[in-house]
Amino acid sequence: MAFEIRKIGIVGSGQMGSGIAQVSALAGFDVIMNDLSEDRIHGAIAKIDGNLNRLVERDALSAADKATAIARIKPAPTFNDLADADLVIEAATENEEVKRAILAEVCLPLKAETIIATNTSSISITRLASTTNRASRFIGIHFMNPVPRMQLVELIRGIATEDETFTAARAYIEKLHKTVTVSEDFPAFIVNRILLPMINEAIYTLYEGVGTVDAIDTAMRLGANHPMGPLQLADFIGLDTCLSIMQVLHEGLADSKYRPCPLLVKYVEAGWLGRKAQRGFYDYRSGAPIPTR
Numbered sequence: 001m002a003f004e005i006r007k008i009g010i011v012g013s014g015q016m017g018s019g020i021a022q023v024s025a026l027a028g029f030d031v032i033m034n035d036l037s038e039d040r041i042h043g044a045i046a047k048i049d050g051n052l053n054r055l056v057e058r059d060a061l062s063a064a065d066k067a068t069a070i071a072r073i074k075p076a077p078t079f080n081d082l083a084d085a086d087l088v089i090e091a092a093t094e095n096e097e098v099k100r101a102i103l104a105e106v107c108l109p110l111k112a113e114t115i116i117a118t119n120t121s122s123i124s125i126t127r128l129a130s131t132t133n134r135a136s137r138f139i140g141i142h143f144m145n146p147v148p149r150m151q152l153v154e155l156i157r158g159i160a161t162e163d164e165t166f167t168a169a170r171a172y173i174e175k176l177h178k179t180v181t182v183s184e185d186f187p188a189f190i191v192n193r194i195l196l197p198m199i200n201e202a203i204y205t206l207y208e209g210v211g212t213v214d215a216i217d218t219a220m221r222l223g224a225n226h227p228m229g230p231l232q233l234a235d236f237i238g239l240d241t242c243l244s245i246m247q248v249l250h251e252g253l254a255d256s257k258y259r260p261c262p263l264l265v266k267y268v269e270a271g272w273l274g275r276k277a278q279r280g281f282y283d284y285r286s287g288a289p290i291p292t293r
């Protein structure tokens, strides 16, 4: 019988981990969430609770279904608490050292058949798989942000990923009513290989004084019909994540066309990481976003 995923463990309860938890619980999966502290885990569950309440207010979800979904999500303060998960999704900070340390440790208490996935935006699946004790049961499941709204999920096999792992991962995504595309294991896969150089170029355009934040975003919204300007999108993704993806492209493809813009580096060094830090190319602290340049 095919391996069936019922319980999802999530490592990293930030923007992506909490989104993955929300859609998984709504689709009937049990979810256990891990992060660096219990406070962060409880903060993530409170955020999901707020999101679900808004769906109830808009009549997009019944109060009973909301109560069932939120009750399916439990904190897992240690990796041992993830032991009975069928699928563990690593959605921690986009930093290879952080991910390698997590993956080497998180696999130890898991059942032999448990699948491990990473939500990395750019890092080699084969290289991350090699840090676990189960490269054949390791796969890239790349959700888009915000997870509840975005239809696409990229699936990326590592060199050792076996068919059963791929089939089980695809069945999980289909139960979330999302669409799968398959990408080969090259830096940043498909979506970010194309998207991030565009965002980086927008930051160069700002850096070189070709336009202001407002001019660049308005130009791309009204001139290219993008739903969101590239700098607004960068803030939404997180500038640390954007920088990390550009570094992976630059190093992985050894082509100077991927060099990260120095202005992006400066914003990250300042801790201006975008929406999640309340400040990036826009300042969100007083409500309406105000351009910072």
Ligand code: NAD
Pocket: 011, 012, 013, 014, 015, 016, 017, 034, 035, 036, 040, 091, 092, 093, 094, 095, 098, 102, 119, 120, 121, 122, 142, 143, 144, 145, 236, 237, 238, 241, 276
């Ligand atoms: P985030 O900064 O919102 O969340 C990262 C979380 O990981 C934080 O809560 C942090 O405390 C936690 N963390 C860090 N080290 C940890 C550890 N050792 N153990 C447990 N938890 C740890 O970042 P995010 O935007 O949610 O991104 C997470 C992953 O998803 C990254 O790999 C990113 O590339 C990927 N991703 C992001 C986007 C996006 O648009 N933001 C889209 C697709 C994929």
